[in-house]
Amino acid sequence: DTAVSQTPKYLVTQMGNDKSIKCEQNLGHDTMYWYxxxxxxxxxxxxxxxxxxLIINETVPNRFSPKSPDKAHLNLHINSLELGDxxxxxxxxxxxxxxxxxxxDGTRLSIL
Amino acid sequence: DQQVKQNSPSLSVQEGRISILNCDYTNSMFDYFLWYKKYPAEGPTFLISISSIKDKNEDGRFTVFLNKSAKHLSLHIVPSQPGDxxxxxxxARVYSNTGKLIFGQGTTLQVKP
Structure with missing residues:
Protein backbone atom coordinates (compact mmCIF):
# COMPACT_ATOMS: atom_id res chain seq x y z
CA ASP A 1 0.00 0.00 0.00
CA THR A 2 1.85 3.05 -1.29
CA ALA A 3 1.44 6.02 1.04
CA VAL A 4 2.20 8.78 -1.49
CA SER A 5 1.87 7.79 -5.12
CA GLN A 6 2.68 9.82 -8.20
CA THR A 7 1.82 9.14 -11.82
CA PRO A 8 3.43 8.89 -14.22
CA LYS A 9 6.88 7.83 -13.01
CA TYR A 10 8.46 8.93 -16.28
CA LEU A 11 7.25 11.60 -18.68
CA VAL A 12 9.00 12.36 -21.96
CA THR A 13 7.48 15.08 -24.09
CA GLN A 14 8.18 17.81 -26.59
CA MET A 15 8.86 21.43 -25.81
CA GLY A 16 5.68 23.51 -25.90
CA ASN A 17 3.36 20.71 -24.80
CA ASP A 18 1.08 20.77 -21.74
CA LYS A 19 1.31 17.95 -19.22
CA SER A 20 -0.02 16.96 -15.82
CA ILE A 21 1.43 14.96 -12.94
CA LYS A 22 -0.93 13.41 -10.43
CA CYS A 23 -0.34 12.78 -6.74
CA GLU A 24 -2.43 10.93 -4.21
CA GLN A 25 -1.80 10.15 -0.56
CA ASN A 26 -3.63 7.65 1.64
CA LEU A 27 -2.10 8.74 4.94
CA GLY A 28 -5.01 10.96 5.93
CA HIS A 29 -2.75 14.02 5.83
CA ASP A 30 -4.18 17.46 5.20
CA THR A 31 -1.07 19.14 3.77
CA MET A 32 0.54 18.29 0.43
CA TYR A 33 3.59 19.66 -1.35
CA TRP A 34 5.32 19.75 -4.72
CA TYR A 35 9.10 19.83 -4.93
CA LEU A 54 -2.75 27.18 -1.26
CA ILE A 55 -0.35 28.10 1.57
CA ILE A 56 3.06 28.09 -0.11
CA ASN A 57 3.65 29.50 -3.57
CA GLU A 58 7.34 29.93 -4.27
CA THR A 59 8.78 31.86 -7.18
CA VAL A 60 7.54 29.50 -9.86
CA PRO A 61 6.56 30.46 -13.43
CA ASN A 62 2.84 30.91 -14.03
CA ARG A 63 3.02 27.99 -16.43
CA PHE A 64 2.93 25.77 -13.34
CA SER A 65 -0.50 25.43 -11.78
CA PRO A 66 -1.30 23.13 -8.88
CA LYS A 67 -4.80 21.80 -8.39
CA SER A 68 -6.13 20.16 -5.25
CA PRO A 69 -9.58 18.60 -5.80
CA ASP A 70 -9.56 17.24 -2.25
CA LYS A 71 -7.06 16.95 0.57
CA ALA A 72 -5.84 13.54 -0.62
CA HIS A 73 -4.89 14.76 -4.10
CA LEU A 74 -2.56 17.43 -5.41
CA ASN A 75 -1.96 17.55 -9.14
CA LEU A 76 0.55 19.66 -11.03
CA HIS A 77 -0.25 20.99 -14.47
CA ILE A 78 2.49 22.52 -16.59
CA ASN A 79 1.75 24.58 -19.71
CA SER A 80 4.08 25.30 -22.60
CA LEU A 81 6.87 23.07 -21.37
CA GLU A 82 10.42 24.38 -21.69
CA LEU A 83 13.78 22.63 -21.70
CA GLY A 84 14.52 24.00 -18.23
CA ASP A 85 11.50 22.17 -16.83
CA ASP A 105 8.91 8.25 -5.64
CA GLY A 106 9.09 11.15 -8.04
CA THR A 107 8.19 11.85 -11.66
CA ARG A 108 11.13 12.26 -14.01
CA LEU A 109 10.15 14.82 -16.64
CA SER A 110 12.30 15.01 -19.77
CA ILE A 111 11.71 17.69 -22.38
CA LEU A 112 12.97 16.99 -25.89
CA ASP B 1 21.58 31.91 -1.89
CA GLN B 2 21.60 28.41 -0.45
CA GLN B 3 20.57 28.49 3.21
CA VAL B 4 21.33 24.82 3.85
CA LYS B 5 24.61 23.41 2.59
CA GLN B 6 26.11 19.97 2.52
CA ASN B 7 29.65 20.65 1.41
CA SER B 8 30.70 17.03 0.93
CA PRO B 9 29.12 15.58 -2.21
CA SER B 10 30.25 12.08 -1.28
CA LEU B 11 31.60 9.97 1.55
CA SER B 12 33.01 6.45 1.56
CA VAL B 13 33.41 4.38 4.74
CA GLN B 14 34.14 0.80 5.64
CA GLU B 15 31.36 -1.41 6.98
CA GLY B 16 31.27 -1.33 10.77
CA ARG B 17 32.93 2.08 11.02
CA ILE B 18 31.29 5.42 11.80
CA SER B 19 29.81 7.59 9.06
CA ILE B 20 29.61 11.32 9.76
CA LEU B 21 27.59 13.50 7.44
CA ASN B 22 27.69 17.26 7.89
CA CYS B 23 25.32 20.11 7.21
CA ASP B 24 25.68 23.88 7.64
CA TYR B 25 22.94 26.48 7.63
CA THR B 26 22.75 30.24 7.62
CA ASN B 27 19.23 31.12 8.76
CA SER B 28 18.88 31.46 12.54
CA MET B 29 15.08 31.28 12.14
CA PHE B 30 15.21 27.56 11.41
CA ASP B 31 13.54 25.76 14.30
CA TYR B 32 13.61 22.12 13.27
CA PHE B 33 16.04 19.99 11.32
CA LEU B 34 15.61 16.67 9.58
CA TRP B 35 17.68 14.08 7.79
CA TYR B 36 16.26 12.17 4.86
CA LYS B 37 17.72 9.15 3.11
CA LYS B 38 17.18 8.53 -0.58
CA TYR B 39 17.76 5.46 -2.70
CA PRO B 40 17.91 5.71 -6.51
CA ALA B 41 14.52 5.98 -8.22
CA GLU B 42 12.77 6.39 -4.86
CA GLY B 43 11.58 9.38 -2.89
CA PRO B 44 13.37 10.68 0.21
CA THR B 45 12.54 8.77 3.38
CA PHE B 46 12.56 10.43 6.78
CA LEU B 47 15.37 9.23 8.99
CA ILE B 48 15.74 11.37 12.12
CA SER B 49 15.07 14.91 13.28
CA ILE B 50 16.00 17.39 15.98
CA SER B 51 14.40 20.47 17.42
CA SER B 52 16.45 23.64 17.68
CA ILE B 53 16.06 23.55 21.46
CA LYS B 54 18.02 20.32 21.68
CA ASP B 55 21.61 19.46 20.84
CA LYS B 56 21.34 15.70 20.35
CA ASN B 57 18.81 13.13 19.28
CA GLU B 58 19.47 9.42 19.02
CA ASP B 59 17.55 6.64 17.32
CA GLY B 60 19.26 3.29 17.18
CA ARG B 61 22.37 3.53 15.02
CA PHE B 62 21.56 7.13 14.04
CA THR B 63 22.41 10.21 16.09
CA VAL B 64 21.98 13.81 15.05
CA PHE B 65 23.97 16.57 16.73
CA LEU B 66 23.08 20.25 16.55
CA ASN B 67 25.51 23.08 17.27
CA LYS B 68 23.42 26.24 17.09
CA SER B 69 26.27 28.65 17.72
CA ALA B 70 28.13 27.20 14.74
CA LYS B 71 24.91 26.71 12.72
CA HIS B 72 26.03 23.17 12.08
CA LEU B 73 24.46 19.75 12.38
CA SER B 74 25.79 16.31 11.77
CA LEU B 75 24.43 12.80 11.35
CA HIS B 76 26.39 9.92 12.85
CA ILE B 77 25.74 6.36 11.75
CA VAL B 78 27.33 3.70 13.94
CA PRO B 79 28.03 1.02 12.89
CA SER B 80 27.68 1.70 9.18
CA GLN B 81 26.14 -1.05 7.06
CA PRO B 82 26.18 -1.59 3.28
CA GLY B 83 22.41 -0.98 3.24
CA ASP B 84 23.08 2.54 4.47
CA ALA B 92 15.60 22.71 7.85
CA ARG B 93 12.18 24.06 8.66
CA VAL B 94 11.49 27.77 8.55
CA TYR B 95 9.60 28.74 11.72
CA SER B 96 5.98 29.01 10.56
CA ASN B 97 2.89 26.85 10.25
CA THR B 98 3.38 26.12 6.56
CA GLY B 99 5.76 23.20 6.98
CA LYS B 100 8.18 24.70 4.48
CA LEU B 101 11.50 22.82 4.33
CA ILE B 102 14.80 23.99 2.85
CA PHE B 103 16.97 21.11 1.66
CA GLY B 104 20.70 20.75 1.21
CA GLN B 105 22.03 19.27 -1.99
CA GLY B 106 22.73 15.86 -0.49
CA THR B 107 25.73 13.69 0.34
CA THR B 108 26.17 10.30 -1.29
CA LEU B 109 27.30 7.74 1.27
CA GLN B 110 28.93 4.53 0.16
CA VAL B 111 29.52 1.84 2.77
CA LYS B 112 31.97 -0.77 1.57
CA PRO B 113 31.72 -4.37 2.79
Whole structure:
Protein backbone atom coordinates (compact mmCIF):
# COMPACT_ATOMS: atom_id res chain seq x y z
CA ASP A 1 0.00 0.00 0.00
CA THR A 2 1.85 3.05 -1.29
CA ALA A 3 1.44 6.02 1.04
CA VAL A 4 2.20 8.78 -1.49
CA SER A 5 1.87 7.79 -5.12
CA GLN A 6 2.68 9.82 -8.20
CA THR A 7 1.82 9.14 -11.82
CA PRO A 8 3.43 8.89 -14.22
CA LYS A 9 6.88 7.83 -13.01
CA TYR A 10 8.46 8.93 -16.28
CA LEU A 11 7.25 11.60 -18.68
CA VAL A 12 9.00 12.36 -21.96
CA THR A 13 7.48 15.08 -24.09
CA GLN A 14 8.18 17.81 -26.59
CA MET A 15 8.86 21.43 -25.81
CA GLY A 16 5.68 23.51 -25.90
CA ASN A 17 3.36 20.71 -24.80
CA ASP A 18 1.08 20.77 -21.74
CA LYS A 19 1.31 17.95 -19.22
CA SER A 20 -0.02 16.96 -15.82
CA ILE A 21 1.43 14.96 -12.94
CA LYS A 22 -0.93 13.41 -10.43
CA CYS A 23 -0.34 12.78 -6.74
CA GLU A 24 -2.43 10.93 -4.21
CA GLN A 25 -1.80 10.15 -0.56
CA ASN A 26 -3.63 7.65 1.64
CA LEU A 27 -2.10 8.74 4.94
CA GLY A 28 -5.01 10.96 5.93
CA HIS A 29 -2.75 14.02 5.83
CA ASP A 30 -4.18 17.46 5.20
CA THR A 31 -1.07 19.14 3.77
CA MET A 32 0.54 18.29 0.43
CA TYR A 33 3.59 19.66 -1.35
CA TRP A 34 5.32 19.75 -4.72
CA TYR A 35 9.10 19.83 -4.93
CA UNK A 36 11.43 20.11 -7.90
CA UNK A 37 14.84 18.42 -7.92
CA UNK A 38 16.98 20.00 -10.59
CA UNK A 39 20.17 18.80 -12.24
CA UNK A 40 22.22 20.05 -9.28
CA UNK A 41 20.17 17.75 -7.03
CA UNK A 42 18.67 20.50 -4.89
CA UNK A 43 15.14 19.74 -3.70
CA UNK A 44 13.17 22.98 -3.81
CA UNK A 45 9.64 23.57 -2.60
CA UNK A 46 7.25 24.81 -5.26
CA UNK A 47 3.78 24.71 -3.75
CA UNK A 48 1.94 23.54 -0.69
CA UNK A 49 -1.77 23.04 -0.05
CA UNK A 50 -3.50 22.61 3.27
CA UNK A 51 -7.07 21.29 3.05
CA UNK A 52 -7.25 22.40 -0.60
CA UNK A 53 -6.01 25.89 0.24
CA LEU A 54 -2.75 27.18 -1.26
CA ILE A 55 -0.35 28.10 1.57
CA ILE A 56 3.06 28.09 -0.11
CA ASN A 57 3.65 29.50 -3.57
CA GLU A 58 7.34 29.93 -4.27
CA THR A 59 8.78 31.86 -7.18
CA VAL A 60 7.54 29.50 -9.86
CA PRO A 61 6.56 30.46 -13.43
CA ASN A 62 2.84 30.91 -14.03
CA ARG A 63 3.02 27.99 -16.43
CA PHE A 64 2.93 25.77 -13.34
CA SER A 65 -0.50 25.43 -11.78
CA PRO A 66 -1.30 23.13 -8.88
CA LYS A 67 -4.80 21.80 -8.39
CA SER A 68 -6.13 20.16 -5.25
CA PRO A 69 -9.58 18.60 -5.80
CA ASP A 70 -9.56 17.24 -2.25
CA LYS A 71 -7.06 16.95 0.57
CA ALA A 72 -5.84 13.54 -0.62
CA HIS A 73 -4.89 14.76 -4.10
CA LEU A 74 -2.56 17.43 -5.41
CA ASN A 75 -1.96 17.55 -9.14
CA LEU A 76 0.55 19.66 -11.03
CA HIS A 77 -0.25 20.99 -14.47
CA ILE A 78 2.49 22.52 -16.59
CA ASN A 79 1.75 24.58 -19.71
CA SER A 80 4.08 25.30 -22.60
CA LEU A 81 6.87 23.07 -21.37
CA GLU A 82 10.42 24.38 -21.69
CA LEU A 83 13.78 22.63 -21.70
CA GLY A 84 14.52 24.00 -18.23
CA ASP A 85 11.50 22.17 -16.83
CA UNK A 86 13.37 18.89 -17.16
CA UNK A 87 13.75 17.64 -13.59
CA UNK A 88 12.40 15.16 -11.09
CA UNK A 89 9.21 16.35 -9.41
CA UNK A 90 8.36 15.00 -5.97
CA UNK A 91 5.05 15.11 -4.21
CA UNK A 92 4.94 14.95 -0.41
CA UNK A 93 2.40 15.11 2.38
CA UNK A 94 2.35 15.77 6.10
CA UNK A 95 -0.07 16.14 8.97
CA UNK A 96 -1.09 19.79 9.50
CA UNK A 97 2.18 21.09 8.13
CA UNK A 98 4.07 19.24 10.82
CA UNK A 99 7.07 17.06 10.16
CA UNK A 100 8.12 14.74 8.83
CA UNK A 101 6.92 14.96 5.26
CA UNK A 102 6.35 11.73 3.38
CA UNK A 103 7.49 11.68 -0.22
CA UNK A 104 6.38 9.91 -3.36
CA ASP A 105 8.91 8.25 -5.64
CA GLY A 106 9.09 11.15 -8.04
CA THR A 107 8.19 11.85 -11.66
CA ARG A 108 11.13 12.26 -14.01
CA LEU A 109 10.15 14.82 -16.64
CA SER A 110 12.30 15.01 -19.77
CA ILE A 111 11.71 17.69 -22.38
CA LEU A 112 12.97 16.99 -25.89
CA ASP B 1 21.58 31.91 -1.89
CA GLN B 2 21.60 28.41 -0.45
CA GLN B 3 20.57 28.49 3.21
CA VAL B 4 21.33 24.82 3.85
CA LYS B 5 24.61 23.41 2.59
CA GLN B 6 26.11 19.97 2.52
CA ASN B 7 29.65 20.65 1.41
CA SER B 8 30.70 17.03 0.93
CA PRO B 9 29.12 15.58 -2.21
CA SER B 10 30.25 12.08 -1.28
CA LEU B 11 31.60 9.97 1.55
CA SER B 12 33.01 6.45 1.56
CA VAL B 13 33.41 4.38 4.74
CA GLN B 14 34.14 0.80 5.64
CA GLU B 15 31.36 -1.41 6.98
CA GLY B 16 31.27 -1.33 10.77
CA ARG B 17 32.93 2.08 11.02
CA ILE B 18 31.29 5.42 11.80
CA SER B 19 29.81 7.59 9.06
CA ILE B 20 29.61 11.32 9.76
CA LEU B 21 27.59 13.50 7.44
CA ASN B 22 27.69 17.26 7.89
CA CYS B 23 25.32 20.11 7.21
CA ASP B 24 25.68 23.88 7.64
CA TYR B 25 22.94 26.48 7.63
CA THR B 26 22.75 30.24 7.62
CA ASN B 27 19.23 31.12 8.76
CA SER B 28 18.88 31.46 12.54
CA MET B 29 15.08 31.28 12.14
CA PHE B 30 15.21 27.56 11.41
CA ASP B 31 13.54 25.76 14.30
CA TYR B 32 13.61 22.12 13.27
CA PHE B 33 16.04 19.99 11.32
CA LEU B 34 15.61 16.67 9.58
CA TRP B 35 17.68 14.08 7.79
CA TYR B 36 16.26 12.17 4.86
CA LYS B 37 17.72 9.15 3.11
CA LYS B 38 17.18 8.53 -0.58
CA TYR B 39 17.76 5.46 -2.70
CA PRO B 40 17.91 5.71 -6.51
CA ALA B 41 14.52 5.98 -8.22
CA GLU B 42 12.77 6.39 -4.86
CA GLY B 43 11.58 9.38 -2.89
CA PRO B 44 13.37 10.68 0.21
CA THR B 45 12.54 8.77 3.38
CA PHE B 46 12.56 10.43 6.78
CA LEU B 47 15.37 9.23 8.99
CA ILE B 48 15.74 11.37 12.12
CA SER B 49 15.07 14.91 13.28
CA ILE B 50 16.00 17.39 15.98
CA SER B 51 14.40 20.47 17.42
CA SER B 52 16.45 23.64 17.68
CA ILE B 53 16.06 23.55 21.46
CA LYS B 54 18.02 20.32 21.68
CA ASP B 55 21.61 19.46 20.84
CA LYS B 56 21.34 15.70 20.35
CA ASN B 57 18.81 13.13 19.28
CA GLU B 58 19.47 9.42 19.02
CA ASP B 59 17.55 6.64 17.32
CA GLY B 60 19.26 3.29 17.18
CA ARG B 61 22.37 3.53 15.02
CA PHE B 62 21.56 7.13 14.04
CA THR B 63 22.41 10.21 16.09
CA VAL B 64 21.98 13.81 15.05
CA PHE B 65 23.97 16.57 16.73
CA LEU B 66 23.08 20.25 16.55
CA ASN B 67 25.51 23.08 17.27
CA LYS B 68 23.42 26.24 17.09
CA SER B 69 26.27 28.65 17.72
CA ALA B 70 28.13 27.20 14.74
CA LYS B 71 24.91 26.71 12.72
CA HIS B 72 26.03 23.17 12.08
CA LEU B 73 24.46 19.75 12.38
CA SER B 74 25.79 16.31 11.77
CA LEU B 75 24.43 12.80 11.35
CA HIS B 76 26.39 9.92 12.85
CA ILE B 77 25.74 6.36 11.75
CA VAL B 78 27.33 3.70 13.94
CA PRO B 79 28.03 1.02 12.89
CA SER B 80 27.68 1.70 9.18
CA GLN B 81 26.14 -1.05 7.06
CA PRO B 82 26.18 -1.59 3.28
CA GLY B 83 22.41 -0.98 3.24
CA ASP B 84 23.08 2.54 4.47
CA UNK B 85 24.56 3.39 1.07
CA UNK B 86 22.28 6.15 -0.24
CA UNK B 87 22.03 9.91 -0.67
CA UNK B 88 21.45 11.75 2.60
CA UNK B 89 19.67 15.10 2.61
CA UNK B 90 19.72 17.59 5.43
CA UNK B 91 16.60 19.78 5.69
CA ALA B 92 15.60 22.71 7.85
CA ARG B 93 12.18 24.06 8.66
CA VAL B 94 11.49 27.77 8.55
CA TYR B 95 9.60 28.74 11.72
CA SER B 96 5.98 29.01 10.56
CA ASN B 97 2.89 26.85 10.25
CA THR B 98 3.38 26.12 6.56
CA GLY B 99 5.76 23.20 6.98
CA LYS B 100 8.18 24.70 4.48
CA LEU B 101 11.50 22.82 4.33
CA ILE B 102 14.80 23.99 2.85
CA PHE B 103 16.97 21.11 1.66
CA GLY B 104 20.70 20.75 1.21
CA GLN B 105 22.03 19.27 -1.99
CA GLY B 106 22.73 15.86 -0.49
CA THR B 107 25.73 13.69 0.34
CA THR B 108 26.17 10.30 -1.29
CA LEU B 109 27.30 7.74 1.27
CA GLN B 110 28.93 4.53 0.16
CA VAL B 111 29.52 1.84 2.77
CA LYS B 112 31.97 -0.77 1.57
CA PRO B 113 31.72 -4.37 2.79
Missing amino acids: KQDSKKFLKIMFSYNNKE SAVYFCASSDQGNQPQHFG | SAVYFCA
